[in-house]
Amino acid sequence: MTIEIPGPKARAILERGIPLFHNGLRYSQEIEEASRRGFRAAGQVMVGRAKGDYIWDVDDNKFIDFQNGWATNPIGNAHPEIIEAVHQAHLKYGFHYDHPLRYELAEKLAQIMPNKALPRFSYEISGTEAAEAAIYMAMCYKRRRHIITFGSSYHGNSIATKVASGSNPHFKKYLEGWVGGTICAPYPYSDHIPADMNQQQYTEYCLWYLDNHIPNCIASRDNIAAIIVEPGLAEGGNWIPDKSFLQGIRAICDKNDWLMIADEVLTGLGRTGKMWAVEHYDVVPDILVVGKNLSGGIEACAGVAARDEILGNNPDYSASSTFAGTPAGCAAGLKMLEIYERDDVLAHATKLSQIAKEIMTPWQSKYEIVRQVRMSGLLLGVSFQCPESKKDDENWWYSRAVRSEMLKNGVWAICNREENIRMYPALNMAEKTFREGLEIMEKSIALIEREGQSVGNSPAWPTGDAGF
Numbered sequence: 505m506t507i508e509i510p511g512p513k514a515r516a517i518l519e520r521g522i523p524l525f526h527n528g529l530r531y532s533q534e535i536e537e538a539s540r541r542g543f544r545a546a547g548q549v550m551v552g553r554a555k556g557d558y559i560w561d562v563d564d565n566k567f568i569d570f571q572n573g574w575a576t577n578p579i580g581n582a583h584p585e586i587i588e589a590v591h592q593a594h595l596k597y598g599f600h601y602d603h604p605l606r607y608e609l610a611e612k613l614a615q616i617m618p619n620k621a622l623p624r625f626s627y628e629i630s631g632t633e634a635a636e637a638a639i640y641m642a643m644c645y646k647r648r649r650h651i652i653t654f655g656s657s658y659h660g661n662s663i664a665t666k667v668a669s670g671s672n673p674h675f676k677k678y679l680e681g682w683v684g685g686t687i688c689a690p691y692p693y694s695d696h697i698p699a700d701m702n703q704q705q706y707t708e709y710c711l712w713y714l715d716n717h718i719p720n721c722i723a724s725r726d727n728i729a730a731i732i733v734e735p736g737l738a739e740g741g742n743w744i745p746d747k748s749f750l751q752g753i754r755a756i757c758d759k760n761d762w763l764m765i766a767d768e769v770l771t772g773l774g775r776t777g778k779m780w781a782v783e784h785y786d787v788v789p790d791i792l793v794v795g796k797n798l799s800g801g802i803e804a805c806a807g808v809a810a811r812d813e814i815l816g817n818n819p820d821y822s823a824s825s826t827f828a829g830t831p832a833g834c835a836a837g838l839k840m841l842e843i844y845e846r847d848d849v850l851a852h853a854t855k856l857s858q859i860a861k862e863i864m865t866p867w868q869s870k871y872e873i874v875r876q877v878r879m880s881g882l883l884l885g886v887s888f889q890c891p892e893s894k895k896d897d898e899n900w901w902y903s904r905a906v907r908s909e910m911l912k913n914g915v916w917a918i919c920n921r922e923e924n925i926r927m928y929p930a931l932n933m934a935e936k937t938f939r940e941g942l943e944i945m946e947k948s949i950a951l952i953e954r955e956g957q958s959v960g961n962s963p964a965w966p967t968g969d970a971g972f
């Protein structure tokens with residue numbers, strides 16, 4: 505039996521949002537536009553409860569959770585030990601800014617930073633704030649105006665991080681006047697690389713652009729503070745860079761006296777099977793941005809780690825906000841790191857990643873609609889394409905159709921941009937559940953490949969980008 509998304513209870517709750525939330529006044533219009541484009545059900549999941557590897561929606565449908573609170577529940581949903589640690593911190597401290605846990609967590613983080621080279625930490629609440637703080641930290645330290653960022657990147661939703669992100673032009677609408685010192689360079693991995701270039705040539709071109717085009721044509725070499733890069737382009741579609749790209753960036757930063765900022769908000773703390781994604785590349789950044797997993801999936805906590813002198817002697821820099829480094833947030837981070845160590849969570853994630861490789865890699869040759877399968881640890885991405893015989897269909901239809909089919913069969917994944925499905929299973933997901941989720945995904949791919957659009961369009965709901 506397939507699941508109806510949204511079910512009656514979820515639909516009733518979503519309807520309550522129409523007078524309350526963004527774009528409510530456009531609701532019918534968007535539904536109509538979505539159906540006209542042939543959208544399959546957007547499938548907004550209204551979570552009723554969550555536990556371990558699963559969530560249940562308010563209609564009591566059960567899903568294997570590959571969505572993971574946008575990659576924010578590293579050891580599964582509602583982990584009882586983290587909830588208990590957070591509860592105890594609430595009981596003991598309530599809310600105050602200065603408390604011992606913020607020191608304790610900063611000490612722990614200093615120990616696990618790449619090469620132990622980033623011993624100083626500045627707390628923030630969200631990944632957005634932390635990425636923004638990292639950029640400002642670099643500018644103040646270098647006393648320079650420009651920052652280099654990448655196309656298809658995502659660093660957050662504040663004005664500064666929207667400007668720094670390259671994810672899509674609509675995202676920065678009306679902010680053209682705020683671009684200021686941000687220079688957006690091409691990122692060599694995406695669905696769209698220039699015709700007649702192979703991946704290696706394009707990567708070399710992108711490095712050339714950083715080291716030659718920008719300083720010769722856009723901003724002077726000695727007025728560039730830093731390059732901010734995601735060592736795994738997460739929101740942009742789970743793309744995994746080659747070693748040559750990140751090592752090339754490190755070398756260019758060293759040569760030009762620029763800082764390298766790694767935004768590890770999504771890739772950090774084990775998502776790629778190592779504590780930090782940069783460790784796959786033997787690269788140590790000067791500044792590293794942390795968020796998401798640091799919350800342990802329970803209580804917001806984020807921040808910026810930096811080399812000793814960058815944060816230790818930077819009088820122009822100031823950031824942070826009232827709720828940065830709360831007792832509860834730090835307690836969540838501390839308990840999560842304790843469990844990582846106790847249960848060897850990264851080893852388990854690496855094992856699951858190996859299973860994913862064995863199961864998913866063959867999809868590229870087995871299914872015409874699968875363009876590429878990518879993974880780094882449990883950062884899993886699949887790009888879809890229209891089969892040769894049906895060139896009039898759009899590639900994005902296939903990713904959304906597969907994601908929708910998965911949902912109907914009890915697996916929740918993300919498909920919110922371009923032609924990709926992204927998945928972020930918990931790092932400690934049970935092997936059986938993980939295999940079951942991938943099996944359902946493969947069946948969904950096979951069905952959409954076989955039946956194409958004749959699978960039929962479910963009513964579009966609730967529209968828009970379709971598919972959180």
Ligand SMILES: Cc1ncc(COP(=O)(O)O)c(C=O)c1O
Pocket residue numbers: 574630631632633635658659660661734738739767768769770771795796
């Ligand atoms: C690489 C990266 N940086 C920053 C952010 C923003 O984090 P937050 O949504 O917690 O503000 C995200 C969110 O997805 C991200 O993936």
